[in-house]
Amino acid sequence: MTHNFTIFILDKLRAQNFMTEEEFENVQYSLEILLSNIFKSIQVYLISFLLGLLFETFIMNLAYVLLRWHANGWHAKSSLNCSIFGIVTFVGIPLIFQKTNFTFPAFWILVLSLIILWCVFRYAPADTEKNPLVSISERRRKKILALITAVSIICVSLFLAGSQISTLLITGLLVEIVMIHPLLYKLNKRSYKNYENYQNQP
The missing domain is CATH 1.10.287 (Helix Hairpins)
Structure with a gap:
């Protein structure tokens, strides 16, 4: 449509x-x-x-979208698969957290934050076959902005450590980390670093 x-x-x-x-x-x-x-x-x-999860979904989705804006990443091949992913991830996970009253303790927030920052530094931005990031300067700009975004959200999460908001923010970032990790591309038989198929531009 x-x-x-x-x-x-x-x-x-x-x-x-x-x-x-x-x-x-x-x-x-x-x-x-x-x-x-x-x-x-x-x-x-x-x-x-x-389901009464509007706030929880918004917080988790906000962290994901803000980082994805610069880090890019994997896209589902069909609109249906993408819709299922969105519902399962941004409704299902907050629902589980709500029912189990689960939150990350401060120590795990710190550990996961370090993993997130490393993955953003190592793998962001990740492109797709339809949208290869050919420009070197554009990739550099996106990486810097992705790192700034991740650090900003992590700082908020650490300040609110032990709370539901902190857990949802970190989880949103973790979802995006999965989206840019080469392992996900490999499991889905999708090409990674598609810009390498093109002549680099300034």
């Missing part, structure tokens, strides 16, 4: 010579991602609202 709507809008713009073919493809990809994410977010937040 989002694909057809995006094509309809962009075809109108292209027909009036507002963009080149290359610009059309780039904008089409970006719009599809945006509209798809909005639609899936509505699904996730609607279910979390019905």
Whole structure:
């Protein structure tokens, strides 16, 4: 549905010579991602609202989205799989935490924070076949911003150590770490470091 709507809008713009073919493809990809994410977010937040988990889902999802914005990472091949992942992850995990009253103690917050920072430094940003990060400067910029984002969220988590909010923030970061780890790409038989297939640009 989002694909057809995006094509309809962009075809109108292209027909009036507002963009080149290359610009059309780039904008089409970006719009599809945006509209798809909005639609899936509505699904996730609607279910979390019905289960009384709206705040918990928002906190965990916020940490994930903020880091993913710069660290990028793996994408599911189908919209259905992505929707299932979002519901299971951002509704299922907070639900388990709520039912078990689970929180990370301060020591584990510190240990997990160090793991997160190492993985961000080592693996971010991770690209995809459809969106290879060819530019060296862009990859460097994204890595720096990803590190700054991770450090900022971790500082909040350490300040609130032992609380549910701290646990949800760290868990959101951990989910994104999984998304950029080469092991996930390997398990799903997806290519990693796709920019290496292209000539590096400044």
